[in-house]
Amino acid sequence: MSQKPLQIDVISLFPEFTASIAEQGVVGRAIQQGKAKLNVINPRQFSTLSHQRVDDRPYGGGPGMVMQFEPLQAAIKQARGQSNDAKVIYLSPQGQSLRQEAVRRLAKESHLILLCGRYEGIDERLIEAEVDEEWSIGDYVISGGELAAMVMIDAMVRTLPGALGGEQSAEQDSFEDGLLDCPHYTRPESVAGREVPSELLSGDHKKIARWRLQQALVRTYLRRPELLDGRELTDEERQLLEEFLAASE
Numbered sequence: 001m002s003q004k005p006l007q008i009d010v011i012s013l014f015p016e017f018t019a020s021i022a023e024q025g026v027v028g029r030a031i032q033q034g035k036a037k038l039n040v041i042n043p044r045q046f047s048t049l050s051h052q053r054v055d056d057r058p059y060g061g062g063p064g065m066v067m068q069f070e071p072l073q074a075a076i077k078q079a080r081g082q083s084n085d086a087k088v089i090y091l092s093p094q095g096q097s098l099r100q101e102a103v104r105r106l107a108k109e110s111h112l113i114l115l116c117g118r119y120e121g122i123d124e125r126l127i128e129a130e131v132d133e134e135w136s137i138g139d140y141v142i143s144g145g146e147l148a149a150m151v152m153i154d155a156m157v158r159t160l161p162g163a164l165g166g167e168q169s170a171e172q173d174s175f176e177d178g179l180l181d182c183p184h185y186t187r188p189e190s191v192a193g194r195e196v197p198s199e200l201l202s203g204d205h206k207k208i209a210r211w212r213l214q215q216a217l218v219r220t221y222l223r224r225p226e227l228l229d230g231r232e233l234t235d236e237e238r239q240l241l242e243e244f245l246a247a248s249e
């Protein structure tokens with residue numbers, strides 16, 4: 001019944017900020033329930049320099065600072081502990097774009113070590129020596145890898161069995177079936193002159209399911225057409241999409 005927890009170690013210069021992901025919501029509950037474990041290691045504790053420095057100026061010149069090899073390697077060594085099967089992940093704008101498929105795969109690992117860069121990033125030789133996979137949460141720059149690691153942790157933890165509680169499951173999320181989500185409505189039935197779509201009030205469960213699928217297909221087609229390129233449509237799905245497109249001509 002209860003699975004082996006997903007062990008996540010994060011290497012971060014802001015350990016309290018990073019650990020705060022475990023205090024709230026879905027991730028907090030999953031950790032309390034033992035579905036995941038979170039441990040944060042500050043590479044400063046492994047610095048041998050004055051003021052516990054872990055960065056230095058870039059070779060070749062230029063602005064900013066680069067995180068040094070040795071404190072990061074020592075932090076990774078501590079994070080590995082006894083386990084010989086940890087996967088080391090570096091969050092950076094140079095990584096592959098993270099998608100739901102990779103989130104699900106990584107959540108099935110037993111031990112992940114997430115490396116958070118600050119400044120201009122980390123010494124390339126540390127990536128060569130220790131990093132298994134480099135991921136990006138999107139094509140923009142943020143001030144440190146911590147928020148990227150927290151995004152990744154949230155996305156992974158909500159895929160763990162039972163993490164969402166009740167009958168709800170991550171399979172209902174957008175992207176799990178390669179489509180955007182359909183629109184949602186709650187009470188009241190009429191607000192500011194806007195009505196809930198009649199299909200959702202019909203009580204006809206097949207009709208509701210077809211309407212939701214059609215909305216998901218149409219939204220994906222209009223907003224993120226590239227998502228449909230990598231996905232075969234069933235006969236029903238193709239019919240629902242064509243029906244909508246024909247009606248809107």
Ligand code: 4G0
Nearest residue numbers: 092093117121136137141142144145
């Ligand atoms: C490495 C991840 C890390 C290099 C981290 C910055 C965006 C992402 C960082 C840099 C991050 C992302 C070269 C500025 C820390 N920003 N998109 N910031 N450089 O996943």
